[in-house]
């Protein structure tokens with residue numbers, strides 16, 4: 001499997017090829033190998049850093065099993081890992097990275113600041129604790145996990161995130177579960193547009209307005225629950241089943257491909273190595289405009305998780 005670092009280098013000399021091949025993907029910076037083989041695209045963030053568009057998420061991965069599961073994911077080829085303080089498994093993620101022997105700069109790591117750690121001093125302490133658990137000097141992306149508007153500390157927390165970035169403890173900063181008013185408050189009170197907003201997003205909850213607002217701001221969208229967390233029968237939807245049969249792939253691969261072709265950053269989770277490999281094998285087919293439109297039509301504003309305006313955990 002080609003590495004993230006090689007992807008970065010390669011992008012420079014294949015950029016022209018990519019631009020011709022993928023203008024339909026929303027101007028994403030990515031690459032195509034000289035021999036024509038496709039692999040994980042890189043997306044450029046508004047701070048100049050790049051993120052592999054497909055990664056591996058570890059929500060609800062048992063801390064005891066995390067090292068083994070993340071080691072499997074790295075062997076399969078994933079080079080982008082999405083964890084959070086609240087998942088309780090940062091240590092396992094860090095152990096797997098260390099055990100892999102893969103150079104640090106070839107793996108993109110996101111972690112998130114938990115809600116009870118919002119605030120100036122507590123955010124600083126939380127960043128330091130996450131780095132300690134991960135066994136790293138820096139993460140690639142640090143996110144405010146939820147806005148918790150009732151606490152009214154997310155702007156103060158964001159200003160601290162700017163300082164944490166300036167100190168080199170994270171290369172990029174962003175938010176998660178932020179609605180437009182939360183973003184507007186940050187934009188009005190700080191110097192930095194979040195590099196990403198990580199939100200619940202899957203075909204039945206397509207978040208068109210937040211995606212459009214992100215595009216307006218130059219802020220990338222990351223999907224959590226990209227497969228609907230298994231909480232509704234996404235894979236039974238006719239649009240997915242039909243496209244899967246046409247391309248001889250699984251409905252899960254079609255769903256991931258729908259995210260990718262929409263320019264969304266995505267990191268499905270699975271404990272099974274077989275499914276990790278399946279979810280990574282999504283660069284050998286392309287959904288047609290009609291197939292994309294039929295999956296778009298599944299949208300019915302169906303959340304599977306909490307509403308950020310109301311969440312008080």
Ligand code: NAD
Pocket residue numbers: 056057058059060082083145176177198199223224225226227228229230250252253267268269270271275278279
């Ligand atoms: P997901 O949509 O990735 O669904 C995971 C479920 O799908 C698991 O039950 C898994 O067994 C199943 N699955 C995976 N691959 C499959 C396949 N090929 N075929 C059939 N079933 C398959 O849900 P998620 O894990 O909640 O979301 C992905 C990541 O997003 C998380 O791991 C985490 O990193 C992040 N996340 C962030 C937030 C947030 O608030 N920021 C919330 C939830 C998740």
